[in-house]
Amino acid sequence: MAKTRDNKRENVSIASEIDRLEERRGRCQDNLERAEFKNRKTRLSEKERQELENEMAIINERVQKLDKELAMLRGENRKNMLLSVALLTISAVFYYIFFFNEDDT
Template sequence: MTKSKEKKREKISVASEIDRIEERRSLCQDSLERAEFRRRREELSEQDRQALEDEMTIMTERIQKYECELEMLRGENRRNMLLSVALLAISVLLYYALIN
């Protein structure tokens, strides 16, 4: 990945990145469903059927890739949340320790 893409990606929050990838996954899922419907309903030549199968394979691979990315991002989001909760707990403990 180029440096400009890495810098741009760093500026995006994990939650917005999750939303973006979920939207892309949803679009791929819709495309896959349309292709499956077309394969079942239309009479296609062998060449068209093979092209449609190839397209469906590509969409399936993209969906799997997005699922892996989402799993990674959700794990990162959980870690960030736990870190925030831990920092809040430490802050509360220090606050009460310093007051008493």
């Protein structure tokens, strides 16, 4: 099952993967804010408060994990962009050398 999931992710672009992770992070952040609001505004028993704090800790861990994944994907996206710019520059140089220098001879 995990292998199939990884194969599907390989076919997804980095930009769409970044968008997907940012959406998940946004949902986690909303859940965290809701839990914090509930913690501040409602009277909870000690057990309910502890459960809510545990849930908030889990959500914080998820947000941190998503932040790390996003940083990694953004770095990968930067490398791909630099590679594209380098290839475009090399292509432009070869185009200039072969087509504009032919006119000189």
